[in-house]
Amino acid sequence: MAAVSTRSVRHAPLFARGWGNWIFLVPATLFFVGYMLYPILRTLWLSFTDYRFLRQAPANFIGLQNYQFALADPMVATGLMRAAVFTLIFLPGMIILPLIVAVLVDRVHSRPLSTFYRTVLLIPAVIPGPMIFVMWRLLYNYEIGPINTVLVDVLGIFTRENAPQWVGNPSLVIPAVAFFEWWWGLGYHTMLFLAGLAAIPKDFTEAARIDGANEWQVFWHVTLPRLRPILAVLVILRFGTAMAVIEEYLIFGGFNRALPTYTWTVYMYDLAFQIGEWLQGYAASIGWLGAIGTLSVTALLLWLFRNRDDR
Amino acid sequence: MSMQATISQPTTQSRSRRKLRLRASTVLRHVVINIFLLVVVLPIAWIMLLSVKTLPDAYSGKLLPTEPLTLSHYDYVLTRMPQLTQNLTNSLIVTIGSIVATSICAVLAGYALVHLKTPGRALVITICTATLFFPTRLLSLIPIYEIQRAAGLLNSVWGLILPYVTLNLAISILVMRGIFEQIPSELAEAARMDGCNAWQALFLVMLPLITNGLVVLIIINFVTAWGEYLFAATLTNDQSKRTLIVVLARAFGGVGQFSWPRLAAAYTLVIVPGVVIFALAQRLYFKGLTEGAIKL
Numbered sequence: 316m317a318a319v320s321t322r323s324v325r326h327a328p329l330f331a332r333g334w335g336n337w338i339f340l341v342p343a344t345l346f347f348v349g350y351m352l353y354p355i356l357r358t359l360w361l362s363f364t365d366y367r368f369l370r371q372a373p374a375n376f377i378g379l380q381n382y383q384f385a386l387a388d389p390m391v392a393t394g395l396m397r398a399a400v401f402t403l404i405f406l407p408g409m410i411i412l413p414l415i416v417a418v419l420v421d422r423v424h425s426r427p428l429s430t431f432y433r434t435v436l437l438i439p440a441v442i443p444g445p446m447i448f449v450m451w452r453l454l455y456n457y458e459i460g461p462i463n464t465v466l467v468d469v470l471g472i473f474t475r476e477n478a479p480q481w482v483g484n485p486s487l488v489i490p491a492v493a494f495f496e497w498w499w500g501l502g503y504h505t506m507l508f509l510a511g512l513a514a515i516p517k518d519f520t521e522a523a524r525i526d527g528a529n530e531w532q533v534f535w536h537v538t539l540p541r542l543r544p545i546l547a548v549l550v551i552l553r554f555g556t557a558m559a560v561i562e563e564y565l566i567f568g569g570f571n572r573a574l575p576t577y578t579w580t581v582y583m584y585d586l587a588f589q590i591g592e593w594l595q596g597y598a599a600s601i602g603w604l605g606a607i608g609t610l611s612v613t614a615l616l617l618w619l620f621r622n623r624d625d626r
Numbered sequence: 627m628s629m630q631a632t633i634s635q636p637t638t639q640s641r642s643r644r645k646l647r648l649r650a651s652t653v654l655r656h657v658v659i660n661i662f663l664l665v666v667v668l669p670i671a672w673i674m675l676l677s678v679k680t681l682p683d684a685y686s687g688k689l690l691p692t693e694p695l696t697l698s699h700y701d702y703v704l705t706r707m708p709q710l711t712q713n714l715t716n717s718l719i720v721t722i723g724s725i726v727a728t729s730i731c732a733v734l735a736g737y738a739l740v741h742l743k744t745p746g747r748a749l750v751i752t753i754c755t756a757t758l759f760f761p762t763r764l765l766s767l768i769p770i771y772e773i774q775r776a777a778g779l780l781n782s783v784w785g786l787i788l789p790y791v792t793l794n795l796a797i798s799i800l801v802m803r804g805i806f807e808q809i810p811s812e813l814a815e816a817a818r819m820d821g822c823n824a825w826q827a828l829f830l831v832m833l834p835l836i837t838n839g840l841v842v843l844i845i846i847n848f849v850t851a852w853g854e855y856l857f858a859a860t861l862t863n864d865q866s867k868r869t870l871i872v873v874l875a876r877a878f879g880g881v882g883q884f885s886w887p888r889l890a891a892a893y894t895l896v897i898v899p900g901v902v903i904f905a906l907a908q909r910l911y912f913k914g915l916t917e918g919a920i921k922l
Contacts, residue, residue: 334745336824339738343731343795350792351757354766354773361768416662419655434908435663438670441845441900443853445875446893450673453886459687461672468688501666510915530651552758559761562855566875580764587768588860595768602765613759 362600368593381600390572391601394579395608397489401578402557405493409500409553410546416501417508418534433509436502444499448566451495455481482567489575492563504549511545512538547620551613558609579605670897677890684887699891707883710892713870716783717852720869723787724851728798729843731791733836736802737828741814751803754796763793763856774861781867789857794850798843805839805914806832838914841907852900870896 337344362381364374385391416436423429439447454460463478473479481491515538523537539546561580568576570585577585579601587598676684678695686692703710738744739751770789771780779785809832817827858872865873874892877884904911 333743336738336742336744337746339734339742339824340744340750342727343735343799346727346731346788346791346795347753349773350770350789351762351766351795354769355760355762357769357772358765416659419659422655423659430908430912432659432663433912434905436666437904437908438901439666441849441904442670442897443849443871443900445853445855445871446896449875449889450669450893453676453890454669454672459685459886461689464687464689498666498669501662506915555759555761559764561764565859566855583764584767588771599765599768602761602768606761606765609761610759 358599358602361596362603364596366594366596366599367591368587368595370592374596377596381597382604384597385600385604390582391579391604394577394582394601395605397575398558398560398578398580398605400575401489401493401560402554404490405496405557406550406553408493408497409504409557410550412497413501413504414508414542414546416505417512418538420505421509421512433502433506436505438502439499440503442499444562445566447495447499448563451491451498452482452567455491457481457483485573485575488567492567492576496563500553507545507549508542511542515541543620547616551616551620554616555609555613558605558612673890673897674894676887677894679887681885681887684885684890699887700895703888703891703895709865710870710873712866713868713873716867717869717871719783720786720790720858721848721851723784724790724793725844725847727787727791728794728847729840731795732798732802732843733833733840734828735799736806737832739799739803740806741809741811741827741832742824751800754799757796766792767856767860770857771860779861781862781864783862783867783869786858786861786869789861790851790854793854793857794847798847801842801846802836802839805836805842809835838910840914841910842914845904845907845911848900848903 361374363376363378365377365380366374420429420432420436423432442450454462457463457478457480458475460481462481463473466473467475467478479487481487519537519541520533523533528536559580560578561584564576564578564581565584568574568581570581570589571577583598583601583605586594586601672689675691677699678697679691680693680696683691683693735750739747744750766789774780774782774785774789777785779788813831813835814827817831822830853871854869855871855875858869859876862868862872874889874896877889
């Protein structure tokens with residue numbers, strides 16, 4: 316290698332500050348612009364037009380008309396409300412359960428056992444989403460699903476006649492979806508918390524214990540504040556994904572407007588690819604309304620979780 | 627609070643009592659963890675059991691089978707449903723294509739963001755992070771349908787790869803950035819002194835050091851592409867062009883071709899590759915995570 320060191324002069328500019336290095340970012344940028352940035356901006360433009368896909372006519376600019384219509388459309392308000400209800404049920408469990416598991420697993424000292432726990436916990440994370448949804452549709456089945464079998468035959472809480480209809484009952488389907496979402500995300504979120512816990516120096520918790528703090532106090536006053544950054548990231552990210560859930564709803568409830576799985580996302584999809592002439596202009600405005608609504612709450616959460624070290 | 631006293635003046639009695647309490651709490655901890663593990667494993671176990679039950683057992687509504695177990699449903703799914711093999715091939719093409727394309731993009735980008743003095747680095751990272759907070763998939767679906775139609779890629783298996791790359795692009799770049807940050811910049815410096823250009827430094831010096839990170843990348847992208855539903859269901863129409871996931875997600879359980887145990891057999895066949903790959907790569911995966919891939 317030393318023999319070619321004279322060449323370094325010629326190649327040095329590649330390592331220097333320069334736009335030439337952007338050649339490494341070209342592939343990523345092409346995909347980003349072509350399949351993310353342009354489509355999102357195009358959706359924004361469509362939201363100001365009367366575009367209907369199947370009419371085969373060019374889009375006409377109609378100003379804010381779609382937005383005015385959407386704000387008066389009861390299905391939009393209901394759809395946003397339904398998504399918010401799901402998020403409120405889903406979010407606490409998706410944060411607290413993995414946190415509990417992570418704190419427990421973090422203190423398992425046996426290496427093989429700890430690896431075994433982590434691996435088993437992560438199994439659901441490598442199962443494709445739609446498989447989780449259809450699997451749980453079988454598990455939730457009213458007549459022969461194992462959940463009702465346990466409730467009726469093993470525990471005897473219900474009879475075959477009044478057993479819960481997890482998917483068919485409008486008031487049960489959202490908690491049912493939230494539950495399998497917890498099941499699905501438990502391992503992955505536990506790993507994130509475990510990474511956060513591993514970054515806390517053991518001296519800190521030891522010192523607190525020597526000072527006489529009990530386990531609960533150690534967790535509350537030493538561990539939790541140090542997990543704050545990762546907590547903030549997870550709460551905000553999961554809030555966004557929960558508000559924008561669509562596949563679960565499509566698979567569990569389809570396009571049945573009466574079910575609470577028909578949220579703004581399903582409505583948007585329904586309008587854009589199913590109903591009538593495919594009102595994509597209107598659908599785009601609903602998409603942007605939902606995104607703006609979600610992002611405003613995200614901004615609020617960011618502000619709530621802002622660094623307050625200056626106290 | 628009373629522990630303060632015991633710690634400052636340890637007596638043999640209190641010490642042994644403390645040890646006993648410690649052991650009780652250890653047992654309790656393992657019990658609670660194992661309850662969580664059971665909740666994780668039982669649903670999967672039930673589906674797998676369903677896939678080897680006879681038809682009467684599958685519809686009996688009892689947890690345990692009464693008749694001998696059978697592999698006939700696997701036989702049926704694998705040999706009598708040729709359509710599913712086609713769908714499986716489609717899934718493999720899309721998944722491998724997306725993993726390769728995304729990984730190339732992310733490795734090159736991560737390298738440029740950490741080890742090269744690329745202008746606009748902070749902006750790129752900000753954009754990547756911002757997309758994580760934005761419902762990008764929903765808001766890009768309608769125009770992507772137009773793009774694919776204009777390019778003649780509607781109903782094309784290979785065409786699906788293009789939108790799939792963006793699904794995990796941002797997170798993959800951030801993961802690779804975390805991985806590259808673990809490699810000391812002195813190494814890049816030394817490579818440069820030895821006459822490597824930026825490409826050689828990446829391929830000869832850096833690449834062997836980021837294999838654990840690549841495993842994390844492959845697993846993340848495998849899970850997404852293998853299981854993606856929304857784009858696949860919207861951008862393909864013919865049953866023969868669809869990915870396995872879309873076909874299975876749309877096949878409602880009932881009687882006939884897609885009876886419950888056959889569905890369960892198909893689910894098992896879809897789930898198992900991912901679980902096996904993960905179990906095999908698990909050690910590398912956890913290493914990759916601790917090497918900073920998880921730093922988001």
